Amino acid sequence: MTQGFDCATPLNATLAAAFKAQGFDFVCRYLVPQGWKRLTREEAEAIGEAGLHIVSVYETTADRALGGREAGLRDGAAAVQTAKAVGQPEGSAIYFAVDFDATAAQMPTVIDYIRAAGETAPGYLTGVYGSCSVIEAVRDAGVCSRYWQTYAWSRGRKADGIHIYQYRNDIRANGIGIDLDESYGDEGWWSGVGYRLKAEDVNEIIERFLAHEFDKASDADKVRRNELANELRKASGQPLHYYEP
Structure with a gap:
């Protein structure tokens, strides 16, 4: 919350x-x-x-x-x-x-x-x-x-x-x-900071390097993966995603 x-x-x-x-x-x-x-x-x-x-x-x-x-x-x-x-x-x-x-x-x-x-x-x-x-x-x-x-x-x-x-x-x-x-999460909020990263580049990075990084990892590692992905999303002005193990 x-x-x-x-x-x-x-x-x-x-x-x-x-x-x-x-x-x-x-x-x-x-x-x-x-x-x-x-x-x-x-x-x-x-x-x-x-x-x-x-x-x-x-x-x-x-x-x-x-x-x-x-x-x-x-x-x-x-x-x-x-x-x-x-x-x-x-x-x-x-x-x-x-x-x-x-x-x-x-x-x-x-x-x-x-x-x-x-x-x-x-x-x-x-x-x-x-x-x-x-x-x-x-x-x-x-x-x-x-x-x-x-x-x-x-x-x-x-x-x-x-x-x-x-x-x-x-x-x-x-x-x-x-x-x-x-x-309570998934609100659809956004940030007005000036962005340097393009959304399409960020999404490709997430898909290529983060999406499968912790496929067999613990819930804690999956939470961390989502945190890292959200930092990239924020830097490109995209809504955050929420993960609950």
Whole structure:
């Protein structure tokens, strides 16, 4: 489990370093085309240089998902364009927010929204942020692969198989308002540091020299192999992989 937070306030290098020093490993930031809360390439680089990973979330208005398929198509396309502009690598995740207490009657529209957003975001993993009921409905419909649940509107329930859990809202830290999150692996986060290695070169190195290195090794050696591979993935801006013996 790793600790993180989400916030609307853009982070500079000083803020990012302060949060890292306090034990945070990731920050969830808004991947939107415009507005004061949007993530920029410069901010992504500052966050990456501080050693924090980024979780991208697309949200313009809290109930945007009620726009259904048409809204999802537009938002997916906008999210991809923005992701490329800030340097987010393909293979990482974009979470689309359902930031309200969606009812059972509204779930088909929410599902249509998430499905459409994924259709127009090729190359990226599609995720959803929302209550336990939203997570369960979207997961059962099979329209995305990453799940970020908030405790809000969840009425004490926690869905199975989630990747991130938002467990406390509206606190102050380092002079800004944040919400607290924890993650459980395979979140689809990414890093904004400047990359020198090409992803295709890194993947060839992993396949040629690491993939079979410990085929008959102990679980500890397999964990170490994955750690080495992840260092290469980080250096090329790729999402990390997780191995549990």
